[in-house]
Amino acid sequence: MTTDPDPRPLIGEPLALDLLNTRWMRDGTMQDLLSSPSGLAVWLGSTGLDERFEANPVTLLHTTIARDALHAAVDGARTEDLDLVLDQGRIRATLTAEGPGEIAEFGDPRWGPGWLAARSYLELLSTAPDRIRRCAHEACVLRFFDTSRNGTRRWCSMAACGNRAKASRHYARSNPRNE
Structure with missing residues:
Protein backbone atom coordinates (compact mmCIF):
# COMPACT_ATOMS: atom_id res chain seq x y z
CA MET A 1 0.00 0.00 0.00
CA THR A 2 1.34 3.42 -0.97
CA THR A 3 1.44 6.49 1.22
CA ASP A 4 2.40 8.91 -1.57
CA PRO A 5 -0.32 11.45 -2.35
CA ASP A 6 -1.96 11.40 -5.76
CA PRO A 7 -0.72 14.54 -7.58
CA ARG A 8 -3.42 14.59 -10.25
CA PRO A 9 -5.84 17.53 -10.41
CA LEU A 10 -8.90 15.28 -10.86
CA ILE A 11 -9.37 11.98 -9.06
CA GLY A 12 -12.33 9.82 -8.15
CA GLU A 13 -13.88 9.51 -11.59
CA PRO A 14 -15.13 6.10 -12.77
CA LEU A 15 -12.16 3.78 -13.19
CA ALA A 16 -11.93 4.09 -16.98
CA LEU A 17 -11.79 7.88 -16.87
CA ASP A 18 -9.57 7.85 -13.80
CA LEU A 19 -7.05 5.80 -15.78
CA LEU A 20 -7.24 8.27 -18.68
CA ASN A 21 -6.64 11.08 -16.18
CA THR A 22 -3.24 9.66 -15.26
CA ARG A 23 -2.04 12.08 -17.96
CA TRP A 24 -2.70 15.76 -17.40
CA MET A 25 -1.30 19.19 -18.23
CA ARG A 26 0.59 21.31 -15.72
CA ASP A 27 2.04 24.65 -16.79
CA GLY A 28 1.87 23.62 -20.45
CA THR A 29 3.70 20.33 -19.90
CA MET A 30 2.15 16.88 -20.10
CA GLN A 31 2.46 14.98 -16.83
CA ASP A 32 2.22 11.18 -16.68
CA LEU A 33 1.60 9.43 -13.40
CA LEU A 34 2.25 6.07 -15.06
CA SER A 35 5.83 6.82 -16.01
CA SER A 36 7.13 4.41 -13.34
CA PRO A 37 5.96 1.56 -11.10
CA SER A 38 5.89 3.98 -8.17
CA GLY A 39 3.39 6.14 -10.07
CA LEU A 40 1.34 3.02 -10.76
CA ALA A 41 1.41 2.32 -7.01
CA VAL A 42 -0.02 5.80 -6.38
CA TRP A 43 -2.80 5.20 -8.92
CA LEU A 44 -3.60 1.75 -7.56
CA GLY A 45 -3.78 3.23 -4.05
CA SER A 46 -5.96 6.12 -5.19
CA THR A 47 -8.43 3.76 -6.87
CA GLY A 48 -8.45 1.15 -4.11
CA LEU A 49 -6.85 -1.50 -6.32
CA ASP A 50 -3.61 -1.68 -4.34
CA GLU A 51 -4.91 -4.56 -2.21
CA ARG A 52 -5.53 -6.70 -5.31
CA PHE A 53 -2.71 -5.82 -7.68
CA GLU A 54 1.03 -5.29 -7.45
CA ALA A 55 2.74 -2.23 -8.91
CA ASN A 56 5.49 -3.81 -10.99
CA PRO A 57 6.93 -3.15 -14.47
CA VAL A 58 4.71 -5.72 -16.23
CA THR A 59 1.52 -4.47 -14.59
CA LEU A 60 2.61 -0.94 -15.51
CA LEU A 61 3.10 -1.97 -19.14
CA HIS A 62 -0.28 -3.69 -19.33
CA THR A 63 -2.01 -0.76 -17.63
CA ALA A 69 -6.61 1.59 -25.91
CA LEU A 70 -9.16 3.46 -23.78
CA HIS A 71 -7.94 6.79 -25.13
CA ALA A 72 -8.39 5.59 -28.71
CA ALA A 73 -11.85 4.18 -27.97
CA VAL A 74 -13.08 7.29 -26.12
CA ASP A 75 -11.85 9.47 -28.99
CA GLY A 76 -13.62 7.19 -31.47
CA ALA A 77 -10.42 6.33 -33.28
CA ARG A 78 -10.11 2.57 -32.65
CA THR A 79 -11.95 -0.03 -30.64
CA GLU A 80 -9.94 -3.10 -31.65
CA ASP A 81 -7.19 -2.37 -29.13
CA LEU A 82 -9.72 -2.20 -26.31
CA ASP A 83 -11.09 -5.58 -27.38
CA LEU A 84 -7.55 -6.99 -27.07
CA VAL A 85 -7.40 -5.70 -23.49
CA LEU A 86 -10.85 -7.13 -22.74
CA ASP A 87 -9.67 -10.52 -24.04
CA GLN A 88 -7.31 -10.68 -21.02
CA GLY A 89 -10.10 -11.33 -18.51
CA ARG A 90 -13.67 -12.36 -18.00
CA ILE A 91 -16.55 -12.05 -15.58
CA ARG A 92 -17.56 -15.28 -13.84
CA ALA A 93 -21.06 -15.42 -12.40
CA THR A 94 -21.25 -16.67 -8.82
CA LEU A 95 -23.82 -17.36 -6.16
CA THR A 96 -22.88 -16.25 -2.66
CA ALA A 97 -24.71 -16.23 0.67
CA GLU A 98 -25.73 -12.63 -0.18
CA GLY A 99 -27.10 -13.65 -3.59
CA PRO A 100 -25.89 -13.53 -7.19
CA GLY A 101 -22.50 -11.99 -7.81
CA GLU A 102 -19.72 -11.58 -10.31
CA ILE A 103 -15.97 -12.12 -10.06
CA ALA A 104 -13.41 -10.78 -12.49
CA GLU A 105 -10.88 -13.41 -13.51
CA PHE A 106 -7.65 -12.93 -15.45
CA GLY A 107 -5.29 -15.34 -17.18
CA ASP A 108 -2.51 -13.04 -15.97
CA PRO A 109 -3.45 -10.86 -12.97
CA ARG A 110 -1.03 -8.17 -14.17
CA TRP A 111 -3.73 -7.28 -16.73
CA GLY A 112 -6.21 -6.75 -13.89
CA PRO A 113 -6.08 -2.97 -13.42
CA GLY A 114 -6.22 -2.24 -17.14
CA TRP A 115 -8.92 -4.82 -17.75
CA LEU A 116 -11.07 -3.44 -14.93
CA ALA A 117 -10.72 0.05 -16.41
CA ALA A 118 -11.74 -1.24 -19.85
CA ARG A 119 -14.73 -3.01 -18.29
CA SER A 120 -15.62 0.24 -16.50
CA TYR A 121 -15.72 1.99 -19.87
CA LEU A 122 -18.19 -0.58 -21.19
CA GLU A 123 -20.39 0.04 -18.14
CA LEU A 124 -20.29 3.81 -18.75
CA LEU A 125 -21.24 3.25 -22.38
CA SER A 126 -24.19 1.09 -21.38
CA THR A 127 -25.32 3.57 -18.71
CA ALA A 128 -24.94 7.05 -20.21
CA PRO A 129 -22.44 7.41 -23.07
CA ASP A 130 -23.43 11.04 -23.59
CA ARG A 131 -22.21 11.86 -20.06
CA ILE A 132 -18.58 10.93 -20.82
CA ARG A 133 -16.98 14.34 -21.37
CA ARG A 134 -13.71 16.05 -22.03
CA CYS A 135 -13.04 19.26 -20.11
CA ALA A 136 -14.05 22.28 -22.20
CA HIS A 137 -10.88 24.20 -21.35
CA GLU A 138 -8.68 24.17 -24.45
CA ALA A 139 -5.50 23.41 -22.48
CA CYS A 140 -7.00 20.57 -20.42
CA VAL A 141 -6.94 16.90 -21.42
CA LEU A 142 -8.93 15.51 -18.48
CA ARG A 143 -12.10 13.43 -18.81
CA PHE A 144 -15.05 13.24 -16.44
CA PHE A 145 -18.42 11.57 -16.12
CA ASP A 146 -21.08 14.27 -15.94
CA THR A 147 -23.25 13.52 -12.94
CA SER A 148 -24.92 16.92 -12.86
CA ARG A 149 -28.70 16.83 -12.75
CA ASN A 150 -29.23 18.46 -16.13
CA GLY A 151 -26.10 17.07 -17.83
CA THR A 152 -24.50 20.41 -18.65
CA ARG A 153 -21.19 20.20 -16.77
CA ARG A 154 -18.39 21.56 -18.96
CA TRP A 155 -15.29 21.61 -16.79
CA CYS A 156 -13.26 18.97 -15.02
CA SER A 157 -13.22 21.43 -12.14
CA MET A 158 -15.02 24.73 -11.89
CA ALA A 159 -12.39 25.91 -9.41
CA ALA A 160 -9.57 25.29 -11.88
CA CYS A 161 -10.51 25.15 -15.55
CA GLY A 162 -13.88 26.88 -15.23
CA ASN A 163 -12.40 29.87 -13.43
CA ARG A 164 -9.48 30.08 -15.88
CA ALA A 165 -11.91 30.19 -18.80
CA LYS A 166 -14.02 32.86 -17.10
CA ALA A 167 -10.90 34.91 -16.33
CA SER A 168 -9.75 34.61 -19.96
CA ARG A 169 -13.13 35.80 -21.25
CA HIS A 170 -13.12 38.68 -18.76
CA TYR A 171 -9.60 39.68 -19.78
CA ALA A 172 -10.56 39.57 -23.47
CA ARG A 173 -13.57 41.85 -22.84
CA SER A 174 -11.60 44.23 -20.64
CA ASN A 175 -8.60 44.54 -22.92
CA PRO A 176 -9.72 44.79 -26.55
CA ARG A 177 -6.96 44.21 -29.05
CA ASN A 178 -5.40 47.18 -30.75
CA GLU A 179 -5.03 46.49 -34.44
Missing part, protein backbone atom coordinates in the same frame (compact mmCIF):
# COMPACT_ATOMS: atom_id res chain seq x y z
CA THR A 64 -0.50 1.78 -20.04
CA ILE A 65 -1.52 -0.43 -22.98
CA ALA A 66 -5.07 -0.39 -21.58
CA ARG A 67 -4.90 3.40 -21.09
CA ASP A 68 -3.83 3.91 -24.71
Whole structure:
Protein backbone atom coordinates (compact mmCIF):
# COMPACT_ATOMS: atom_id res chain seq x y z
CA MET A 1 0.00 0.00 0.00
CA THR A 2 1.34 3.42 -0.97
CA THR A 3 1.44 6.49 1.22
CA ASP A 4 2.40 8.91 -1.57
CA PRO A 5 -0.32 11.45 -2.35
CA ASP A 6 -1.96 11.40 -5.76
CA PRO A 7 -0.72 14.54 -7.58
CA ARG A 8 -3.42 14.59 -10.25
CA PRO A 9 -5.84 17.53 -10.41
CA LEU A 10 -8.90 15.28 -10.86
CA ILE A 11 -9.37 11.98 -9.06
CA GLY A 12 -12.33 9.82 -8.15
CA GLU A 13 -13.88 9.51 -11.59
CA PRO A 14 -15.13 6.10 -12.77
CA LEU A 15 -12.16 3.78 -13.19
CA ALA A 16 -11.93 4.09 -16.98
CA LEU A 17 -11.79 7.88 -16.87
CA ASP A 18 -9.57 7.85 -13.80
CA LEU A 19 -7.05 5.80 -15.78
CA LEU A 20 -7.24 8.27 -18.68
CA ASN A 21 -6.64 11.08 -16.18
CA THR A 22 -3.24 9.66 -15.26
CA ARG A 23 -2.04 12.08 -17.96
CA TRP A 24 -2.70 15.76 -17.40
CA MET A 25 -1.30 19.19 -18.23
CA ARG A 26 0.59 21.31 -15.72
CA ASP A 27 2.04 24.65 -16.79
CA GLY A 28 1.87 23.62 -20.45
CA THR A 29 3.70 20.33 -19.90
CA MET A 30 2.15 16.88 -20.10
CA GLN A 31 2.46 14.98 -16.83
CA ASP A 32 2.22 11.18 -16.68
CA LEU A 33 1.60 9.43 -13.40
CA LEU A 34 2.25 6.07 -15.06
CA SER A 35 5.83 6.82 -16.01
CA SER A 36 7.13 4.41 -13.34
CA PRO A 37 5.96 1.56 -11.10
CA SER A 38 5.89 3.98 -8.17
CA GLY A 39 3.39 6.14 -10.07
CA LEU A 40 1.34 3.02 -10.76
CA ALA A 41 1.41 2.32 -7.01
CA VAL A 42 -0.02 5.80 -6.38
CA TRP A 43 -2.80 5.20 -8.92
CA LEU A 44 -3.60 1.75 -7.56
CA GLY A 45 -3.78 3.23 -4.05
CA SER A 46 -5.96 6.12 -5.19
CA THR A 47 -8.43 3.76 -6.87
CA GLY A 48 -8.45 1.15 -4.11
CA LEU A 49 -6.85 -1.50 -6.32
CA ASP A 50 -3.61 -1.68 -4.34
CA GLU A 51 -4.91 -4.56 -2.21
CA ARG A 52 -5.53 -6.70 -5.31
CA PHE A 53 -2.71 -5.82 -7.68
CA GLU A 54 1.03 -5.29 -7.45
CA ALA A 55 2.74 -2.23 -8.91
CA ASN A 56 5.49 -3.81 -10.99
CA PRO A 57 6.93 -3.15 -14.47
CA VAL A 58 4.71 -5.72 -16.23
CA THR A 59 1.52 -4.47 -14.59
CA LEU A 60 2.61 -0.94 -15.51
CA LEU A 61 3.10 -1.97 -19.14
CA HIS A 62 -0.28 -3.69 -19.33
CA THR A 63 -2.01 -0.76 -17.63
CA THR A 64 -0.50 1.78 -20.04
CA ILE A 65 -1.52 -0.43 -22.98
CA ALA A 66 -5.07 -0.39 -21.58
CA ARG A 67 -4.90 3.40 -21.09
CA ASP A 68 -3.83 3.91 -24.71
CA ALA A 69 -6.61 1.59 -25.91
CA LEU A 70 -9.16 3.46 -23.78
CA HIS A 71 -7.94 6.79 -25.13
CA ALA A 72 -8.39 5.59 -28.71
CA ALA A 73 -11.85 4.18 -27.97
CA VAL A 74 -13.08 7.29 -26.12
CA ASP A 75 -11.85 9.47 -28.99
CA GLY A 76 -13.62 7.19 -31.47
CA ALA A 77 -10.42 6.33 -33.28
CA ARG A 78 -10.11 2.57 -32.65
CA THR A 79 -11.95 -0.03 -30.64
CA GLU A 80 -9.94 -3.10 -31.65
CA ASP A 81 -7.19 -2.37 -29.13
CA LEU A 82 -9.72 -2.20 -26.31
CA ASP A 83 -11.09 -5.58 -27.38
CA LEU A 84 -7.55 -6.99 -27.07
CA VAL A 85 -7.40 -5.70 -23.49
CA LEU A 86 -10.85 -7.13 -22.74
CA ASP A 87 -9.67 -10.52 -24.04
CA GLN A 88 -7.31 -10.68 -21.02
CA GLY A 89 -10.10 -11.33 -18.51
CA ARG A 90 -13.67 -12.36 -18.00
CA ILE A 91 -16.55 -12.05 -15.58
CA ARG A 92 -17.56 -15.28 -13.84
CA ALA A 93 -21.06 -15.42 -12.40
CA THR A 94 -21.25 -16.67 -8.82
CA LEU A 95 -23.82 -17.36 -6.16
CA THR A 96 -22.88 -16.25 -2.66
CA ALA A 97 -24.71 -16.23 0.67
CA GLU A 98 -25.73 -12.63 -0.18
CA GLY A 99 -27.10 -13.65 -3.59
CA PRO A 100 -25.89 -13.53 -7.19
CA GLY A 101 -22.50 -11.99 -7.81
CA GLU A 102 -19.72 -11.58 -10.31
CA ILE A 103 -15.97 -12.12 -10.06
CA ALA A 104 -13.41 -10.78 -12.49
CA GLU A 105 -10.88 -13.41 -13.51
CA PHE A 106 -7.65 -12.93 -15.45
CA GLY A 107 -5.29 -15.34 -17.18
CA ASP A 108 -2.51 -13.04 -15.97
CA PRO A 109 -3.45 -10.86 -12.97
CA ARG A 110 -1.03 -8.17 -14.17
CA TRP A 111 -3.73 -7.28 -16.73
CA GLY A 112 -6.21 -6.75 -13.89
CA PRO A 113 -6.08 -2.97 -13.42
CA GLY A 114 -6.22 -2.24 -17.14
CA TRP A 115 -8.92 -4.82 -17.75
CA LEU A 116 -11.07 -3.44 -14.93
CA ALA A 117 -10.72 0.05 -16.41
CA ALA A 118 -11.74 -1.24 -19.85
CA ARG A 119 -14.73 -3.01 -18.29
CA SER A 120 -15.62 0.24 -16.50
CA TYR A 121 -15.72 1.99 -19.87
CA LEU A 122 -18.19 -0.58 -21.19
CA GLU A 123 -20.39 0.04 -18.14
CA LEU A 124 -20.29 3.81 -18.75
CA LEU A 125 -21.24 3.25 -22.38
CA SER A 126 -24.19 1.09 -21.38
CA THR A 127 -25.32 3.57 -18.71
CA ALA A 128 -24.94 7.05 -20.21
CA PRO A 129 -22.44 7.41 -23.07
CA ASP A 130 -23.43 11.04 -23.59
CA ARG A 131 -22.21 11.86 -20.06
CA ILE A 132 -18.58 10.93 -20.82
CA ARG A 133 -16.98 14.34 -21.37
CA ARG A 134 -13.71 16.05 -22.03
CA CYS A 135 -13.04 19.26 -20.11
CA ALA A 136 -14.05 22.28 -22.20
CA HIS A 137 -10.88 24.20 -21.35
CA GLU A 138 -8.68 24.17 -24.45
CA ALA A 139 -5.50 23.41 -22.48
CA CYS A 140 -7.00 20.57 -20.42
CA VAL A 141 -6.94 16.90 -21.42
CA LEU A 142 -8.93 15.51 -18.48
CA ARG A 143 -12.10 13.43 -18.81
CA PHE A 144 -15.05 13.24 -16.44
CA PHE A 145 -18.42 11.57 -16.12
CA ASP A 146 -21.08 14.27 -15.94
CA THR A 147 -23.25 13.52 -12.94
CA SER A 148 -24.92 16.92 -12.86
CA ARG A 149 -28.70 16.83 -12.75
CA ASN A 150 -29.23 18.46 -16.13
CA GLY A 151 -26.10 17.07 -17.83
CA THR A 152 -24.50 20.41 -18.65
CA ARG A 153 -21.19 20.20 -16.77
CA ARG A 154 -18.39 21.56 -18.96
CA TRP A 155 -15.29 21.61 -16.79
CA CYS A 156 -13.26 18.97 -15.02
CA SER A 157 -13.22 21.43 -12.14
CA MET A 158 -15.02 24.73 -11.89
CA ALA A 159 -12.39 25.91 -9.41
CA ALA A 160 -9.57 25.29 -11.88
CA CYS A 161 -10.51 25.15 -15.55
CA GLY A 162 -13.88 26.88 -15.23
CA ASN A 163 -12.40 29.87 -13.43
CA ARG A 164 -9.48 30.08 -15.88
CA ALA A 165 -11.91 30.19 -18.80
CA LYS A 166 -14.02 32.86 -17.10
CA ALA A 167 -10.90 34.91 -16.33
CA SER A 168 -9.75 34.61 -19.96
CA ARG A 169 -13.13 35.80 -21.25
CA HIS A 170 -13.12 38.68 -18.76
CA TYR A 171 -9.60 39.68 -19.78
CA ALA A 172 -10.56 39.57 -23.47
CA ARG A 173 -13.57 41.85 -22.84
CA SER A 174 -11.60 44.23 -20.64
CA ASN A 175 -8.60 44.54 -22.92
CA PRO A 176 -9.72 44.79 -26.55
CA ARG A 177 -6.96 44.21 -29.05
CA ASN A 178 -5.40 47.18 -30.75
CA GLU A 179 -5.03 46.49 -34.44
